[in-house]
């Protein structure tokens with residue numbers, strides 16, 4: 412595989428080879444015009460492009476001005492610009508006299524970028540937590556639909572099989588439990604229409620009553636060795652269970668407590684932001700819910716749901732709005748780990764031109780307030796060869812010796828821990844659910 416650096420150098424042999432391949436594969440494609448694309452779609456296409464590699468000079472990259480991140484940036488050669496997007500610096504208050512910088516963007520009031528907010532130790536801890544402790548029962552992952560995952564968790568099984576301490580059994584398809592002779596064809600049933608109506612206090616009871624059937628397991632999945640399944644891990648649920656078929660939370664399944672490993676970092680971030688400087692300077696809109704006002708977040712912010720996203724370098728996340736939470740202005744806290752990515756965020760429709768931000772390991776993004784929390788956003792590109800130095804090798808005194816497996820996995824991975832608040836603190840949705848956390 413040619414490196415990202417080689418592919419960015421038009422004089423390299425790898426670049427010329429990629430160009431020949433690109434010309435050959437695109438030769439008979441009809442000429443495309445971008446006239447019909449929304450501004451959001453055009454931006455996605457620009458950053459997704461494999462050849463020629465996208466120019467990142469319009470991407471906001473605050474690390475580009477930080478000498479401490481010079482080595483990190485040199486890896487992969489991907490670099491944006493500090494002056495690419497209009498921004499304003501604010502100071503975070505971390506208590507005990509310590510402070511850090513954060514950035515806000517006049518184009519998207521309520522968006523806050525906290526670069527390198529998570530320490531390098533915490534980043535390694537969160538990677539371990541995501542894979543070893545979190546992406547397993549009782550938390551749901553994308554793989555549960557199609558595979559019968561080991562009770563000890565897929566990652567732990569992988570580590571044991573690499574260490575030679577477990578037998579190399581294959582992971583069985585979930586469909587092997589079914590009597591397939593009586594199953595209708597998978598595509599033949601009526602499709603459930605998804606209204607994807609934004610959640611609110613007024614419709615939460617009818618939304619909860621919508622039937623939420625489990626997705627059918629694929630019939631074409633074959634038994635596979637554990638190491639072949641690991642790269643297919645795409646998400647693991649946090650807190651309230653999310654039902655992808657209806658794009659609604661399934662409150663009938665109860666709630667798993669958000670791990671303090673994650674919620675403490677999120678609370679630290681929310682408490683450090685001087686919110687009056689973020690939202691106080693913008694004309695007050697009527698879209699703020701009374702009990703979700705920024706002036707009360709120090710007391711009222713309490714995450715109860717979310718997702719851990721696992722991206723391989725070819726994965727993307729299409730433009731979307733997260734609107735299944737009743738809280739529509741409370742902070743959503745998003746932590747980036749591992750490889751860097753281009754993050755796009757625009758407005759309430761795809762017609763608003765998004766701003767591109769380069770997110771690197773340890774960066775935190777907060778989406779808050781009526782103009783940002785329900786803005787379209789997505790991740791069109793994970794940047795190859797960008798694993799930063801803090802993930803290299805095993806650290807002295809590290810709790811166990813298996814870091815090498817995490818490092819190997821992270822070379823081609825970005826993890827995003829995306830944490831939300833569904834209900835205002837103290838709000839009783841009247842669901843009569845049992846709490847399992």
Ligand SMILES: O=C(O)CCC(=O)C(=O)O
Nearest residue numbers: 718720733745790827829
């Ligand atoms: O990966 C990211 O930075 C964003 C993820 C996201 O938007 C989501 O999980 O809803």
Ligand SMILES: [Fe+2]
Nearest residue numbers: 731732733788
């Ligand atoms: Fe999102």
